[in-house]
Amino acid sequence: xxxxxxxxxARGALTHPDVTRLDDVNRDVLKILSAPGKGWWALFxxxxxxxxxxxxxxxxxxxxGIGASGLNEPVGWGVYITTFVFWVGIAHSGTLISAILFLFxxxxxxxxxxxxxxxxxxxxxxxxxxxLIHVGRIWHAYWLIPYPNSRFLWPNFKSPLxxxxxxxxxYFTVSATFFYLGAIPDIAAARDRAxxxxxxxxxxxxxxxxxxxxxxxxxxxxYIFLAALATPLVLSVHSVVSWDFAVSIxxxxxxxxxxxxxxxxxxxxxxxxxxxxxxxxRKIFGLEAYLTTKHFDAMAKLCLLTSMIVFYAYLSExxxxxxxxxxIERTAFWNRLxxxxxxxxxxxxxxxxxxPVMLWFKRVRYSIPALFVISIFVNIGMWFxxxxxxxxxxxxxxxxxxxxxxxxxxxxxxxxVGSFAWFGFWFLLFTRLLPPxxxxxxxxxxxxxxxxxxxxx
Amino acid sequence: xxxxxxxLASYEYLDSTVDAIEQLKKAGFKGMKAYSPYPDHHIEHALxxxxxxxxxxxxxxxxxxxxxGFAFTTWxxxxxxxxxxxxPIVSIPAYIIIAFELTVLFGALATLIGLFILxxxxxxxxxxxxxxxxxxxxxxxxxxAEGGRLDEARKILNGQEPIELREGxxxxxx
Numbered sequence: 001x002x003x004x005x006x007x008x009x010a011r012g013a014l015t016h017p018d019v020t021r022l023d024d025v026n027r028d029v030l031k032i033l034s035a036p037g038k039g040w041w042a043l044f045x046x047x048x049x050x051x052x053x054x055x056x057x058x059x060x061x062x063x064x065g066i067g068a069s070g071l072n073e074p075v076g077w078g079v080y081i082t083t084f085v086f087w088v089g090i091a092h093s094g095t096l097i098s099a100i101l102f103l104f105x106x107x108x109x110x111x112x113x114x115x116x117x118x119x120x121x122x123x124x125x126x127x128x129x130x131x132l133i134h135v136g137r138i139w140h141a142y143w144l145i146p147y148p149n150s151r152f153l154w155p156n157f158k159s160p161l162x163x164x165x166x167x168x169x170x171y172f173t174v175s176a177t178f179f180y181l182g183a184i185p186d187i188a189a190a191r192d193r194a195x196x197x198x199x200x201x202x203x204x205x206x207x208x209x210x211x212x213x214x215x216x217x218x219x220x221x222x223y224i225f226l227a228a229l230a231t232p233l234v235l236s237v238h239s240v241v242s243w244d245f246a247v248s249i250x251x252x253x254x255x256x257x258x259x260x261x262x263x264x265x266x267x268x269x270x271x272x273x274x275x276x277x278x279x280x281x282r283k284i285f286g287l288e289a290y291l292t293t294k295h296f297d298a299m300a301k302l303c304l305l306t307s308m309i310v311f312y313a314y315l316s317e318x319x320x321x322x323x324x325x326x327x328i329e330r331t332a333f334w335n336r337l338x339x340x341x342x343x344x345x346x347x348x349x350x351x352x353x354x355x356p357v358m359l360w361f362k363r364v365r366y367s368i369p370a371l372f373v374i375s376i377f378v379n380i381g382m383w384f385x386x387x388x389x390x391x392x393x394x395x396x397x398x399x400x401x402x403x404x405x406x407x408x409x410x411x412x413x414x415x416x417v418g419s420f421a422w423f424g425f426w427f428l429l430f431t432r433l434l435p436p437x438x439x440x441x442x443x444x445x446x447x448x449x450x451x452x453x454x455x456x457x
Numbered sequence: 458x459x460x461x462x463x464x465l466a467s468y469e470y471l472d473s474t475v476d477a478i479e480q481l482k483k484a485g486f487k488g489m490k491a492y493s494p495y496p497d498h499h500i501e502h503a504l505x506x507x508x509x510x511x512x513x514x515x516x517x518x519x520x521x522x523x524x525x526g527f528a529f530t531t532w533x534x535x536x537x538x539x540x541x542x543x544x545p546i547v548s549i550p551a552y553i554i555i556a557f558e559l560t561v562l563f564g565a566l567a568t569l570i571g572l573f574i575l576x577x578x579x580x581x582x583x584x585x586x587x588x589x590x591x592x593x594x595x596x597x598x599x600x601x602a603e604g605g606r607l608d609e610a611r612k613i614l615n616g617q618e619p620i621e622l623r624e625g626x627x628x629x630x631x
Contacts, residue, residue: 181572
């Protein structure tokens, strides 16, 4: 990989200098869907085992009751809510890359956006399980749906938890729609090269797409409008998640900075997750021509920017706690740094504040192994950020008699670790069933084949 | 309709495709279709496309969502008025969030429905006028002509050196 930094082509003016013909893209991308290599099977086996752990741990909790977790008074929100917020955050950069960068016409989004979008859909799927796990009695989960109870009382729409239900379900629906719509022309491309059962499947899910002028015309417009709708949506969803905290009066939560702070953190962790996912994808399926170091450089810069916003938010929280002169608020933040959970806070500060400083260096941004390692630390750091916010605040609120310590149980950790496998399971299946790189959008950035030019040469 | 014939030409180059469309248009042919592996504005321009009505679907869907969001929250609060947290029974600021989410939800779903209706998807009939290379690297032009004018159309299409030219009966959809 180190020779990639010296390769002049990789830094060339073209986004994809090694791809010359339009049907090269089909050939290179669609071969991913054929027989998978050992690397894929190894990862898939690992993911399946992890899903087993996930279901076993959850099954144990369903059998034993919520007491199987470490949740109790005063810390009623722990690893589950932490992981929920983590996965919702991961989802965000998928929509950022697919919708916001689409509206800004960022040329480097084409080769990563399909994978990023898939990441969004599966991350929301994973996140959506955590409220269900957290409520304990899963068979009552349908109570989350806003409908009147047996005494005809409706849910309270002034409550952030009800907002959250709307935000998450809308987010899942819209991001899945956006993902599917963008994939239709590529599924058609896969259909035209596939045989047997796969061909039948693609015929069905490509809905008979032919690439006619009329279809492209409406498709292009619909895609822009969906991007325009998804853009404010992505910003709203994590804001709503942050209000689950900020609308309460718990010290450390009750701040107006939470919405932008959460959104920046979400994008930060999400871009890191895209790097974590795309590096093996590139390696396993030999996509070096499509995922160049320039793409990784762009993602690293996005990571760097959002890490600075996040770190600024940390500093501003500490400053405001001190400057407010409020004793309880001050204690809450003192506790973060030096209290029971000091280690979690320092992991968070190291991974999100200090480590990304390395991204200022071009050598690091152009080194794929370095970025891969950093991206994993970023994800660890962002998980701990949510842990710090959720747990330190709840364990040490106002009244001394209501202070307490929370220790995650083995069941909780099993579910948390298993959720990564659950996510990976779907993502790996996706890479084999749908073209993980957007075929038609890549063609838009390639120079179109021109007869006149060819004859002139 | 037996006198109408259809011609489908597959091209390797974008400029050939655009030239063929423009010449056909100049010669007064109507009902042309173009196929391409990606949306190309040269082709859209040659065919003389204007705004897509998808935007109306998005707007109507979005506004319906906003109205539903406010109406739903307000109605349910009025249905059995309970003061919660000292807030007014109808708290518009809190309902903005629900209204916003439903705006996006309804807007997105309406856009999708609009797209499907306008571009006639899903269409699971076997494609008669189609070349599987259209999703890979080829462009296509399809034109229908009355029996007398078929030769003229064929000449124009052949003039741009197609990889393949197929003929059949007219009336093929999309």
